Amino acid sequence: MVQVPTPTLTLEAFLQLPETKPASEYIDGQVIQKPMPQGKHSKLQGKLVTVINQAVEAPKLALAFPELRWTFGGRSIVPDVSVFVWNHIPTDEQGNVANVFPICPDWAIAILSREHRFTQVTNNLLHGLQHGCQMGWLIDPEEAAIVVYPAGQQPEFFEGDRDLLPVPAFAAAVHLTLSDVWGWLKL
Numbered sequence: 090m091v092q093v094p095t096p097t098l099t100l101e102a103f104l105q106l107p108e109t110k111p112a113s114e115y116i117d118g119q120v121i122q123k124p125m126p127q128g129k130h131s132k133l134q135g136k137l138v139t140v141i142n143q144a145v146e147a148p149k150l151a152l153a154f155p156e157l158r159w160t161f162g163g164r165s166i167v168p169d170v171s172v173f174v175w176n177h178i179p180t181d182e183q184g185n186v187a188n189v190f191p192i193c194p195d196w197a198i199a200i201l202s203r204e205h206r207f208t209q210v211t212n213n214l215l216h217g218l219q220h221g222c223q224m225g226w227l228i229d230p231e232e233a234a235i236v237v238y239p240a241g242q243q244p245e246f247f248e249g250d251r252d253l254l255p256v257p258a259f260a261a262a263v264h265l266t267l268s269d270v271w272g273w274l275k276l
Contacts (some may be wrong), residue, residue, distance in 0.1 A: 103165060111154060115165040116213070123167065124204035129230040129274055133200050134169045134213040136273045141172060149175045151195065151259050152186075159190045162220045166213050172196035174259050193217045196257050198226040214238055223257040233271055 097118040106113075111123045126134065134155055141153040157171045171194035179187035199210045199216045207227075214225035218240050225238035234248040237255050247254060249268055254270075256263045 100160070100163060100255065104160065114167055114213075115160075115275065116209070118166075121209070124202045126200075127170075127202060130169070130200045130202050132273055133228060133230060133270065136270075137170050137198060140265065141170070141260065141263055144264075145172075145260055148262075150262070151175055152178055157190060157194075159193055161191055161193050162216060164213070164216055166216070168194070168197045168213065168217075169200045170198035172198070172257075172260065191192040193220045193222045195221075195223045196225070196260065197222055198228065201227060201229045201231070206274060211236075223259075224255070226254075228270070230274065233267070235267065235270070 095164065097117070098120065099118075100115055103115040106120075109122060111126065113120050113122045138153045138155050139149075145151040145153070146164050151172050153170055153172045153175050155170055157168055158165060158167045159171060171190075173190075177192065177195060179192065181187045196215065197214055199214060201207065201210060210213060210227060212220045212226060214222075215238070218238060219226055223240050227236040227238070229235070232248070234246065235254060237245045237247065239245070239255060243255045245255065250266070250268050252266065256265070
């Protein structure tokens, strides 16, 4: 992540700033701009949203969102994929999906890019877990590995061709192996 040289801001002041591309996040009073997604990152993000939604959207179990800002616990962050249990999805007065999500997702997925700092991405996932997120995934395409962070449990490291990847209980219909995930990168 690229640190923008900005004096310490309040969260409220940060939320009044215009959005940036790529997105900027607010962490511990600092504005940190995410790196621009590249090919592998974009392909994995798109497939994850599609595959998760194919399994959970029609039965109204949950909904996956790409690049959705959530603001809670003194931070405003934009993970690559945020999955919310159906009845947790904020709505507006008309019953439509809200624009602002002042809560953490039930499942957060981060895809590491070369410019990302592993510790910062992990810190964001742990922040979500401390505020009610059920599971976090950290996907590292360069290492062909995924670290799964289940709430209240030790993280699990997956590499090679392992069996099914763990998912939150509400997403039990999502069946993914490492072979599936890395296969999405093949043309």
